[in-house]
Amino acid sequence: MTFRTNYTVNKTTRFRLLSEDQKARIFRGVIKTLNDTGANVHHEEVRDILGKNGCKVDGKRVRIPPEVVLDALASLPPTTTLYSWDGDEEMCYVEPGRSYFGPGPTPPNFNDPDTLERRPYLRKDATTVARVCDALPNIGYVQSLGSISDVTNGLADVYEFADMIQNTRKIIMNWAFSVENLADEHRIGIVMAGGEEAFSRRPNFIHYSEPISPLTSDFDAIGKCLYCAKHRIPQVYTPCCIGGATVPATHAGQIIVAMSESMVGVVLSQIVNPGTCIIIGGVQSILDMRRTIYSYGAPELGIMSAAFTEMLNYVGLPMYSTSGCTDTKKMELQSGIEAAFSIHMAMLSGANFVHDNGYTESGITGDIFQTVMDDEIIGMSRLIGGGVEVNEETLAVEEICNVGPGGHYLYEDHTMKWFRHHWQPTLMDRNSYEDWDAQGRLTMKDRIVNKTRDIIENYEGPASRVPEEARKDLQKILDAAEDRVRSQS
Amino acid sequence: MAVDLGQMAELLIAGKVDEVEKMTGQAIEEGMDPSDILQKGLIAGMDVVGQRFKACDMFIPEVLRSAKAMGAGMKQLRPMLVASGAKMAGTMVIGTVKGDLHDIGKNLVGMMFEGAGFQVVNLGIDLESQVFVDAVKEHKPELLGMSALLTTTMPKMGEVINALKEAGIRDQVKVMVGGAPVTEEFAKEIGADIYGANAASSVDKAKAVLNA
Ligand code: B12
Numbered sequence: 033m034t035f036r037t038n039y040t041v042n043k044t045t046r047f048r049l050l051s052e053d054q055k056a057r058i059f060r061g062v063i064k065t066l067n068d069t070g071a072n073v074h075h076e077e078v079r080d081i082l083g084k085n086g087c088k089v090d091g092k093r094v095r096i097p098p099e100v101v102l103d104a105l106a107s108l109p110p111t112t113t114l115y116s117w118d119g120d121e122e123m124c125y126v127e128p129g130r131s132y133f134g135p136g137p138t139p140p141n142f143n144d145p146d147t148l149e150r151r152p153y154l155r156k157d158a159t160t161v162a163r164v165c166d167a168l169p170n171i172g173y174v175q176s177l178g179s180i181s182d183v184t185n186g187l188a189d190v191y192e193f194a195d196m197i198q199n200t201r202k203i204i205m206n207w208a209f210s211v212e213n214l215a216d217e218h219r220i221g222i223v224m225a226g227g228e229e230a231f232s233r234r235p236n237f238i239h240y241s242e243p244i245s246p247l248t249s250d251f252d253a254i255g256k257c258l259y260c261a262k263h264r265i266p267q268v269y270t271p272c273c274i275g276g277a278t279v280p281a282t283h284a285g286q287i288i289v290a291m292s293e294s295m296v297g298v299v300l301s302q303i304v305n306p307g308t309c310i311i312i313g314g315v316q317s318i319l320d321m322r323r324t325i326y327s328y329g330a331p332e333l334g335i336m337s338a339a340f341t342e343m344l345n346y347v348g349l350p351m352y353s354t355s356g357c358t359d360t361k362k363m364e365l366q367s368g369i370e371a372a373f374s375i376h377m378a379m380l381s382g383a384n385f386v387h388d389n390g391y392t393e394s395g396i397t398g399d400i401f402q403t404v405m406d407d408e409i410i411g412m413s414r415l416i417g418g419g420v421e422v423n424e425e426t427l428a429v430e431e432i433c434n435v436g437p438g439g440h441y442l443y444e445d446h447t448m449k450w451f452r453h454h455w456q457p458t459l460m461d462r463n464s465y466e467d468w469d470a471q472g473r474l475t476m477k478d479r480i481v482n483k484t485r486d487i488i489e490n491y492e493g494p495a496s497r498v499p500e501e502a503r504k505d506l507q508k509i510l511d512a513a514e515d516r517v518r519s520q521s
Numbered sequence: 522m523a524v525d526l527g528q529m530a531e532l533l534i535a536g537k538v539d540e541v542e543k544m545t546g547q548a549i550e551e552g553m554d555p556s557d558i559l560q561k562g563l564i565a566g567m568d569v570v571g572q573r574f575k576a577c578d579m580f581i582p583e584v585l586r587s588a589k590a591m592g593a594g595m596k597q598l599r600p601m602l603v604a605s606g607a608k609m610a611g612t613m614v615i616g617t618v619k620g621d622l623h624d625i626g627k628n629l630v631g632m633m634f635e636g637a638g639f640q641v642v643n644l645g646i647d648l649e650s651q652v653f654v655d656a657v658k659e660h661k662p663e664l665l666g667m668s669a670l671l672t673t674t675m676p677k678m679g680e681v682i683n684a685l686k687e688a689g690i691r692d693q694v695k696v697m698v699g700g701a702p703v704t705e706e707f708a709k710e711i712g713a714d715i716y717g718a719n720a721a722s723s724v725d726k727a728k729a730v731l732n733a
Contacts, residue, residue: 140672140701140702141702152672179672179673181672185673185676186673188673209673244622244624250622274625276582277625277629278624278625281582319581321580321581321582322577322580322581323719324581324626324629324719324720324721396701396702
């Protein structure tokens with residue numbers, strides 16, 4: 033078993049947006065909102081649990097007093113480890129200072145890798161996304177970038193996870209329509225880990241579900257949250273808040289609502305299973321008040337996500353942030369500009385899991401080419417986030433004096449040792465004009481397409497290493513799910 | 522002093538819901554012609570709002586406030602307009618289909634239609650087909666709007682249309698559908714009359730179909 037620090041992990045330099053006083057005020061806003069107004073919870077069992085543990089239940093409304101919130105925050109785990117499905121590698125640590133970037137879940141469309149035109153997302157795309165993400169060094173965890181349209185209605189989630197986990201060893205963040213489907217996915221995780229006991233020691237996926245803004249937990253979402261808590265499955269419980277529409281138009285107000293509605297999940301999870309891993313955050317952006325589009329390229333997305341990250345760091349919760357996404361329909365300058373901004377903001381804020389790298393058309397079309405571009409941007413951003421190392425060796429005063437005025441450093445041992453710390457582009461063009469011309473005058477878009485197609489054609493993922501027995505068991509889970517859906521309709 | 526309909530239009534443009542409501546009441550009390558109040562007060566104001574929105578001088582929240590003022594005025598005028606047989610925008614019933622909890626886009630559409638003078642009945646989210654059928658029977662709307670934001674729930678809109686047929690009331694109402702993943706093509710496929718890509722454009726489209 034290797035316990036190496038994964039190459040997709042980094043420690044970031046942080047910037048600060050909020051003062052201590054500002055954070056305290058926002059947090060008091062959350063406490064007051066939860067205590068005075070609370071949230072609607074459309075799930076009887078969950079209301080019972082909350083009611084028996086200090087919350088005030090009035091019909092569907094659940095008010096959470098400050099001491100219950102503080103108890104929940106105090107019982108969060110300082111760190112949680114996730115493993116590759118073969119159990120061989122520690123893939124993610126859910127802890128402060130660790131940032132993992134990945135794609136996002138479930139857009140209806142996909143940018144076809146051959147035609148470069150959008151079309152409904154197909155089953156085969158899940159495998160493509162998993163393989164490409166497995167190959168990309170700066171992608172730290174994986175989501176599907178689509179919801180499968182060519183399988184039985186209501187099982188897109190289960191097929192997606194079954195296919196993806198065989199094609200990447202990185203942690204997958206899956207989603208589900210219902211608790212039944214989540215249970216199927218849980219079974220898939222168990223099969224891949226090699227048994228229930230192995231899975232609970234080495235969980236290999238994170239589950240993603242969403243409360244509704246403002247201040248609502250619907251039956252399926254909170255049901256899934258409860259299931260994860262009971263089974264100690266690491267989970268994300270985050271809304272998509274629409275600034276000015278489903279939450280206030282002010283950033284501080286938006287963060288209060290977002291944090292409050294997710295806190296229902298945090299409190300529930302810690303009551304049910306103290307120390308279980310829960311991550312909050314979500315998409316935080318605004319409604320474009322002219323075009324009524326929920327913007328994935330807005331600068332507000334960057335600033336709110338960063339501020340929210342600071343807030344969560346303040347209370348000891350991990351942040352699920354957003355970056356690398358765009359409102360454009362096609363790969364073009366705008367997609368690069370918007371992605372670069374949000375990625376860099378997420379990096380410097382120190383968010384833990386950063387999703388939607390590969391979202392285009394405001395979340396309507398998933399695009400693996402965008403993910404490949406984002407991978408490069410994340411690499412650049414990570415270097416900047418690494419800051420400047422200052423110690424005896426990096427100061428290099430001895431070498432400076434040795435070389436003296438007028439010499440050069442190309443022969444120096446010091447250079448041999450350190451130049452490889454410079455970031456090397458895989459997509460950015462740094463050729464001379466002549467080389468660029470000779471190599472066919474490729475644009476950024478050409479290079480992204482070439483690199484992506486090269487991975488799709490040539491990358492050997494872990495699929496061949498999935499044991500035959502496991503493969504059969506996965507098929508049985510899918511067959512049983514089909515039977516269930518058939519019997520329900 | 523007679524109510525100044527020009528001022529009413531200005532107040533509507535400024536989104537003063539209470540004032541517009543009060544002024545409409547006064548104008549009615551003074552015995553003004555309801556069609557005049559509608560045309561020279563409310564609609565005159567909304568026309569300017571529409572122009573300013575297109576010119577980027579006004580934004581959605583401002584438009585919706587004006588729309589709300591329009592609705593407040595219309596609520597009082599409607600019975601009188603009906604009695605006098607005057608031509609006016611009718612009723613719209615709108616809701617999000619079964620299995621789908623996406624709310625805000627549908628609300629926006631409803632609010633915009635209110636601004637166009639429609640009486641809007643917002644049924645909510647996660648609705649069984651029967652709820653739509655019953656609402657059409659009850660409210661006899663000119664327009665039925667359905668929203669679906671999920672590819673898995675989009676087919677429910679087709680099921681509602683079939684349910685309307687089975688109930689024998691499909692011809693009584695124009696069906697309009699929308700939601701981020703919905704396309705013009707899909708709308709045709711399920712036999713909807715109107716596809717709306719967003720709130721603002723769907724009002725124009727609906728008016729065109731209803732006036733045809
Ligand atoms: C906000 C949001 C949510 C919120 C909704 C909160 C609320 N109060 O409404 C919450 C968190 C609840 C949510 C939940 C889910 N969501 Co959601 N959600 C979104 C998001 C990000 C924005 C939608 C939105 O409100 N946009 C702003 C409004 C103003 O625009 P709009 O809704 O499109 O409406 C405009 C037009 O479409 C049109 N229109 C809409 N309805 C109608 C009706 C008529 C008659 C007409 C004429 C026009 C019209 O006019 C409107 C105004 O201009 C979209 C992504 C996107 N870009 O659309 C995903 C999205 C729709 N969701 C998605 C998914 C997958 C889900 C979940 C399954 C996630 C999960 N894993 O649990 C759940 C499903 C819950 C359920 N059963 O419904 C997917 C759908 C994918 C697919 N294959 O269909 C999307 C595309 C995101 C993504 N990329 O994955 N979601």
